Amino acid sequence: MPRFVPDPEVLRLGEAxxxxxxxxxxxxxxxxxxxxMTSQGWGLYESGRRPGLFRPDVQRRLTGALDATPEALALLVSGAQTPHVDPAATGLESRGRGFDGPPPVVVKHLKVRDDALSPWAEPGxxxxxxxxxxxxxxxxxxxxMKDGDLRPRLFDRSEDDRLHVRGVGALDRxxxxxxxxxxxxxxxxARRES
Known part of the structure; x- marks a missing residue:
């Protein structure tokens, strides 16, 4: 079986x-x-063994990951100039393969002031x-409420235009x-004793 030999121009592009x-x-x-992308996938581009390295959209994507441009890549291939890569430049960013965890959960607190929810939640x-x-x-x-009032209740059900709740004056009301x-x-x- 013949061995794959990349085109010399593709090799120069991969080396750049x-x-x-x-x-x-x-x-x-x-x-x-x-x-x-995996390190093997990236390595295939550098070795000239992955097709598409001449495509402008692929070059933009790859050089963007390096905070560079396709023009900088072309300059390296031509040998005309050695471009400076600015580490502070804004290029394509990705979260990579790391897992940052779920976004933080916002939790608010409200102190029960009356016995409207008793015995589910006593005052305090x-x-x-x-x-x-x-x-x-x-x-x-x-x-x-739209007027700024906060109403602690026990949820019962919802309809298109109404909410059904319990706990006004007595839990069964x-x-x-x-x-x-x-x-x-x-x-x-959660409910916490104060």
Whole structure:
């Protein structure tokens, strides 16, 4: 079986790409991770064994990961100039393959001031709630009204134009709230004694 021999021009282009990467101080794995690519995938471009290295969109993507330009790559191939790669330049950025974890959860607090939710939450209990997390049936919620009023309740159900909740004056008393007057509803995720 004949062995694959890359075109000499593709080899020069791959070598110039490798030179740009080394000047940036990156390994093949680090450069590839900026594009969600493996080090082997990046290495195939540098060795001239991956097709497409002459395509402008591929060159922009690869040189962008190195905070460089296709023009800098062309200058290296031609030998006309040795371009300076600015580490502070803004190029293509990627999160790479690392996992940053979930975004931080915003939690707000509200102290119960009356016995409207008794025995579920006595006066003095602090409700922790997560804004815009929709509550399940029977779960505590904090309803932020458009007038700025905060109403801790137990969520029952929702209809197109109304919320059905419990806890006004007594836990078994139902209340219907017009959704037009509600700014936000948030699920209670914890109750703490103060």
């Amino acid at each position: 790409l490798a030179a740009l990467r080394r000047r940036r101080g990156l390994s093949q794995a680090e450069a590839g991770a900026r594009l969600d 209990v602090i409700l922790e709630y997560q804004p815009d997390l929709w509550p399940r049936g029977g779960q505590g919620c904090v309803i932020e 139902a209340e219907v709230i017009d959704r037009q007057s509600v700014a936000r509803i948030s699920a209670v995720i």
